[in-house]
Amino acid sequence: MTPQTNPNPDQDLEQLLAELDAQSLSADLAKLTQSHIFAPPHVDTHILATAADHLQTIQRPASSATSTDAHPIFSWKFSAAISAAAAAAITILVLLSPFSNNISPQIPVANIQPLPEDINEDGSVDILDAFTLARQIRNSTQSLTADLNNDGSVDNADVELITQRAVSLSGGGA
Amino acid sequence: MSPHSPAPHSDPRDDNGLVDAINRGDIEAFNALYYRYRDWVVNLAHRLTNDREIALDTLQETFAYVHSKFPGFELRAKFTTFLYPVVKHLAIAKRKKASRHQSLDDTAPDIPDHSSSTDPDSQREQLAQALTSLSKDHREVILLRFVDGFKVDEIASVLKIPSGTVKSRLHHALNQLRNDPVTKKYFNR
Structure with missing residues (x-):
């Protein structure tokens, strides 16, 4: 078969495709072009928090939307730097504070299922949740369930996730 | 993590x-x-x-x-x-x-750089070279068709070109791959 001599280009293409083992070519090209680049959890968190912030304005009546809804989109790198710094600061504060064990937990609101990030169950996700989780990790006297990034352990990465969410949402609310 | x-x-x-x-x-x-x-x-x-x-x-x-x-x-x-x-x-x-400050081909899809790869499978590098030998337009339709799974009309839609142009590019690209010693093995059905 010589495609160059066939006057019908569509037929040429069909003949080439008929000869082609497309499955093998696709598989080898997919392996070749697979990037093995994965989005880190803080990138996911940043993107989804920004989207949630926007989509909440759809749920609310237009009259209740405020100018803070249309906040600028910060880079995930900027946000990650802030959250990492904040998480580190919280950890240091918890480790150094002699009073941290005396902080009373908030009373949970009845009949409201708290978000996983709402560690202190006060109905909102804010920097206090990161602080509380950091304290729980430091004390390690209880079985911790706040494995927010699903990596099999409750650690500083989970504190960072909460901090990320807290600094990403306008007003700090969930 | x-x-x-x-x-x-x-x-x-x-x-x-x-x-x-x-x-x-x-x-x-x-x-x-x-x-x-x-x-x-x-x-x-x-x-x-x-x-x-x-x-x-x-x-x-x-x-x-x-x-x-x-x-x-x-x-x-x-x-x-x-x-x-x-x-x-x-x-x-x-x-x-x-x-x-660099001169770059600003529209060509790239393929991963295997020149410094320690991948023992040299076939990957050869396949990369075969792809690189295609023009950027031909390479793009090959990747859209066989990696992303787009049909001809979908490729036409995303590239904003006529379906006939897509078919022509596919035809030329596949013909070149069929004549390439590395990729002709895909055409023996």
């Missing part, structure tokens, strides 16, 4: 169902749509730029663009046919910005 954060859950709704829900402000539906296409977007952006940072920046800006379309977004074709031009535009713009 695992370098790859898995989707927290799979959503049984199809893309149209998710889009309808997002138009009503359903944040979980957006999350599901994001996790469904996140890796595809990152992979495409990296394929176009060979740059991890740009790929992740492109991921962020692509989904910022996506959520800005809500409410009122209508999905008239496959979601990837909507995403492809967005990702391509953002990724190439970022690559150009990052490489202002």
Whole structure:
């Protein structure tokens, strides 16, 4: 078969495709072009928090939307730097504070299922949740369930996730 | 921590169902749509730029663009046919910005650089070379067809060119690959 001599280009293409083992070519090209680049959890968190912030304005009546809804989109790198710094600061504060064990937990609101990030169950996700989780990790006297990034352990990465969410949402609310 | 954060859950709704829900402000539906296409977007952006940072920046800006379309977004074709031009535009713009002082082919899809790879499978490198020997337009339709799984009319849509042009490019690209010693093995059916 010589495609160059066939006057019908569509037929040429069909003949080439008929000869082609497309499955093998696709598989080898997919392996070749697979990037093995994965989005880190803080990138996911940043993107989804920004989207949630926007989509909440759809749920609310237009009259209740405020100018803070249309906040600028910060880079995930900027946000990650802030959250990492904040998480580190919280950890240091918890480790150094002699009073941290005396902080009373908030009373949970009845009949409201708290978000996983709402560690202190006060109905909102804010920097206090990161602080509380950091304290729980430091004390390690209880079985911790706040494995927010699903990596099999409750650690500083989970504190960072909460901090990320807290600094990403306008007003700090969930 | 695992370098790859898995989707927290799979959503049984199809893309149209998710889009309808997002138009009503359903944040979980957006999350599901994001996790469904996140890796595809990152992979495409990296394929176009060979740059991890740009790929992740492109991921962020692509989904910022996506959520800005809500409410009122209508999905008239496959979601990837909507995403492809967005990702391509953002990724190439970022690559150009990052490489202002270099002379770069600003529209050609790239393939991973295997020149420094220790991959013992030299066939991958040979396949990469065969792809590189194609013109940028021919390479792009080959990758769209055989990696991304687009049909001819979908390729025409995302590239904003006539279907006949897509067929012509596919024909020439496949013919070249059939005559290449490395890739002719795919044509022995």
